[in-house]
Amino acid sequence: MARADLKKEKHEATEARISTLNMPQGGTWASMARNEALSRLRGMGLPARRDEYWKYTRPDTLIQQDAPAAALFDSLEPAVFDSVDRLKIVFVDGVFDAAASDDLSLSGVEIDRLETAAAADIHWAKDVYGRLEARGQTPVARPLAALNSAYATDGILIRVTGKAAKPISLIYTHKSEASDAILHHVIKLEKGAELTVLENGPAASRFNKVMEVEVADGAKFHHIRAQGRDHERRAATHLFTRLGSESLFKSFTLTVNGALTRNEAVIEFSGDNAVAHIAGAAMGDGAFHHDDTVFITHDAVNCESRQVYKKVLRNGAVGVFQGKILVKEGAQKTDGYQISQALLLDDDSQFLAKPELEIYADDVACSHGSTTGAIDQDALYYLRSRGVTKKEATDLLVLSFMAEAVEEIEDESLREEIVTRLTGWLERRSG
Amino acid sequence: MLDIKNLHVKLEEEDKVILKGVDLKIEPGSVHAIMGPNGSGKSTLSYVLSGRAGYEVTDGSVTLDDVDILDMEPEERAAAGLFLAFQYPVEIPGVGNMTFLRTAVNAQRKARGQDEMSAAEFLKVIREKAKTLQIDADMLKRPVNVGFSGGEKKRNEILQMAMLEPKMCILDETDSGLDVDAMKLVSEGVNALRDAGRSFLVITHYQRLLDHIKPDVVHIMSDGRLIKSGGPELALEVEQNGYADLKADAGAV
Numbered sequence: 082m083a084r085a086d087l088k089k090e091k092h093e094a095t096e097a098r099i100s101t102l103n104m105p106q107g108g109t110w111a112s113m114a115r116n117e118a119l120s121r122l123r124g125m126g127l128p129a130r131r132d133e134y135w136k137y138t139r140p141d142t143l144i145q146q147d148a149p150a151a152a153l154f155d156s157l158e159p160a161v162f163d164s165v166d167r168l169k170i171v172f173v174d175g176v177f178d179a180a181a182s183d184d185l186s187l188s189g190v191e192i193d194r195l196e197t198a199a200a201a202d203i204h205w206a207k208d209v210y211g212r213l214e215a216r217g218q219t220p221v222a223r224p225l226a227a228l229n230s231a232y233a234t235d236g237i238l239i240r241v242t243g244k245a246a247k248p249i250s251l252i253y254t255h256k257s258e259a260s261d262a263i264l265h266h267v268i269k270l271e272k273g274a275e276l277t278v279l280e281n282g283p284a285a286s287r288f289n290k291v292m293e294v295e296v297a298d299g300a301k302f303h304h305i306r307a308q309g310r311d312h313e314r315r316a317a318t319h320l321f322t323r324l325g326s327e328s329l330f331k332s333f334t335l336t337v338n339g340a341l342t343r344n345e346a347v348i349e350f351s352g353d354n355a356v357a358h359i360a361g362a363a364m365g366d367g368a369f370h371h372d373d374t375v376f377i378t379h380d381a382v383n384c385e386s387r388q389v390y391k392k393v394l395r396n397g398a399v400g401v402f403q404g405k406i407l408v409k410e411g412a413q414k415t416d417g418y419q420i421s422q423a424l425l426l427d428d429d430s431q432f433l434a435k436p437e438l439e440i441y442a443d444d445v446a447c448s449h450g451s452t453t454g455a456i457d458q459d460a461l462y463y464l465r466s467r468g469v470t471k472k473e474a475t476d477l478l479v480l481s482f483m484a485e486a487v488e489e490i491e492d493e494s495l496r497e498e499i500v501t502r503l504t505g506w507l508e509r510r511s512g
Numbered sequence: 513m514l515d516i517k518n519l520h521v522k523l524e525e526e527d528k529v530i531l532k533g534v535d536l537k538i539e540p541g542s543v544h545a546i547m548g549p550n551g552s553g554k555s556t557l558s559y560v561l562s563g564r565a566g567y568e569v570t571d572g573s574v575t576l577d578d579v580d581i582l583d584m585e586p587e588e589r590a591a592a593g594l595f596l597a598f599q600y601p602v603e604i605p606g607v608g609n610m611t612f613l614r615t616a617v618n619a620q621r622k623a624r625g626q627d628e629m630s631a632a633e634f635l636k637v638i639r640e641k642a643k644t645l646q647i648d649a650d651m652l653k654r655p656v657n658v659g660f661s662g663g664e665k666k667r668n669e670i671l672q673m674a675m676l677e678p679k680m681c682i683l684d685e686t687d688s689g690l691d692v693d694a695m696k697l698v699s700e701g702v703n704a705l706r707d708a709g710r711s712f713l714v715i716t717h718y719q720r721l722l723d724h725i726k727p728d729v730v731h732i733m734s735d736g737r738l739i740k741s742g743g744p745e746l747a748l749e750v751e752q753n754g755y756a757d758l759k760a761d762a763g764a765v
């Protein structure tokens with residue numbers, strides 16, 4: 082089909098989608114940021130099936146006017162992170178729930194709701210909101226993120242000046258079968274600051290979330306996310322981050338269940354000697370499509386990036402990985418590592434991977450690998466010959482497969498929380 | 513204890529017959545050794561006994577304490593008391609040796625309707641047994657067999673056997689890859705387990721192991737059959753003369 086046709090199709094889809102949304106009213110800075118995002122969105126148009134970047138994941142249900150209904154899933158299992166001492170911020174179907182949340186106060190941290198901050202004429206978030214997202218639109222367009230910046234109805238703005246006393250936990254619960262939520266968070270870590278952000282919950286029938294994280298020199302950001310529960314939910318999330326010198330960024334995502342999840346991460350090294358690790362563990366059974374799309378730009382000297390993605394798939398589940406490391410001219414001493422692996426528990430499942438390296442500096446060490454495999458039959462037999470049941474032996478091998486990703490979580494108790502989830506998921510499945 | 517009758521085995525995937533009528537009866541408390549040329553079917557016999565996939569039993573039977581084991585899953589055979597120390601122990605990246613052993617011990621206990629071993633008790637027992645086999649704490653923490661030397665792998669097999677306390681122990685070339693001292697350690701480990709209720713089937717190429725682990729009966733396997741059985745002196749004969757005469761005799765029968 083001709084380019085003009087594609088453009089027309091995108092234009093129509095974009096206008097149709099926009100027509101169902103209301104841009105929230107706000108003060109000067111917010112209105113400007115939103116209108117700029119809207120023109121970005123109009124400029125690129127919503128994703129279409131024929132877009133190269135959407136080759137493996139159909140955007141249809143993410144861009145259609147109404148969110149496809151997603152049944153609520155009643156789990157007896159207590160929610161993840163329940164036992165962690167944290168500051169809770171709860172959103173129900175994308176709407177802030179003050180009663181269920183803690184007071185938004187934590188020493189060394191400023192926390193505002195987007196809705197309140199946007200009403201003000203000026204706010205610190207104006208330097209980040211929509212800005213990192215805009216930077217992340219080249220060289221690849223991320224229209225759903227621009228749509229988010231324009232239309233997000235709520236979100237949380239966090240500015241950290243010291244070491245946060247405890248993690249901030251964003252909890253997304255899902256109560257309406259047809260909810261369509263758009264949330265936008267901004268996190269700004271000032272020099273030397275440190276914060277852990279936890280996220281969990283099914284969020285909504287359809288969830289569009291952007292998180293922009295500005296990590297200043299010497300600051301440390303830890304992010305642990307668990308996307309679980311409702312089987313029919315859909316989500317498109319974007320994580321944009323820019324890293325100052327000597328800073329640290331670590332993000333881990335566990336995904337279980339969900340009809341469609343696309344997690345995009347855009348990481349930019351702008352200061353020297355920084356470290357960014359991003360990892361994901363996804364377990365899919367049946368109608369499960371999970372896409373990790375990562376873009377890392379090294380534009381500074383001596384930075385280390387590490388991507389570790391593991392997916393366990395069965396009963397027709399589909400896993401996608403698109404990961405790119407771009408090393409710009411002058412980004413010498415870059416250490417870039419990328420691994421994406423899928424363990425297919427049957428012949429019905431599939432893994433589609435597109436690992437990419439693009440390097441314009443000569444003194445770098447970058448490697449990437451992608452594998453698709455099945456359970457090692459020799460290992461399985463060996464375990465069984467010691468009396469371990471087939472089911473338990475398989476689970477043990479699955480956990481060991483996931484280990485490299487899970488080990489990216491530094492905090493031991495948080496890592497345990499995730500391992501418990503993985504184990505629980507495995508135990509609930511029959512052999 | 514173990515009663516193998518007229519066992520015929522072929523490969524599932526191809527028309528290749530490997531075991532051509534093996535008869536072997538092992539009494540409780542006794543030690544039997546099998547020697548035989550490369551490719552004669554010794555490992556195949558041990559795999560078939562432990563329930564590895566890929567083989568088809570076309571005739572014969574195997575019972576452990578009068579219970580047919582051929583239809584059992586590998587884990588059921590293990591719970592019934594059968595143990596195979598592998599000729600080539602498998603490496604399992606990502607699974608800690610200790611985790612693996614505790615999982616195995618508790619799985620067998622569960623299968624037998626016993627309570628799980630507490631973490632503290634397990635630790636105490638394994639430390640003790642590891643020490644006698646000179647397996648250090650580091651080896652217990654590392655992933656199962658990954659990066660272990662040949663000898664370390666074999667000692668690790670014996671550690672598993674000591675922890676699981678099976679009643680029918682099959683050792684497939686446990687002596688290969690062991691230095692002289694390690695061979696002594698391993699033999700002592702095995703001898704420590706010898707008692708009236710436990711039997712051993714020791715597969716080896718060398719008489720030397722049998723100096724340490726004294727067999728009651730020695731069998732010679734050739735081309736999928738046990739062609740001759742005798743006392744420990746049979747092993748000496750093999751050591752000196754090789755298999756040619758034995759094979760010729762068997763052919764003549």
Ligand SMILES: Nc1ncnc2c1ncn2[C@@H]1O[C@H](COP(=O)(O)OP(=O)(O)OP(=O)(O)O)[C@@H](O)[C@H]1O
Pocket residue numbers: 523530548549550551552553554555556557566599
């Ligand atoms: N899965 C298999 N596929 C093809 N051939 C096999 C397979 N398993 C066993 N064989 C063949 O069966 C024969 C017996 O093998 P086995 O490993 O049992 O011998 P062995 O007596 O243990 O030898 P060694 O002393 O060298 O360990 C060999 O010819 C071997 O190649």
Ligand SMILES: [Mg+2]
Pocket residue numbers: 554555556599684685
């Ligand atoms: Mg062999």
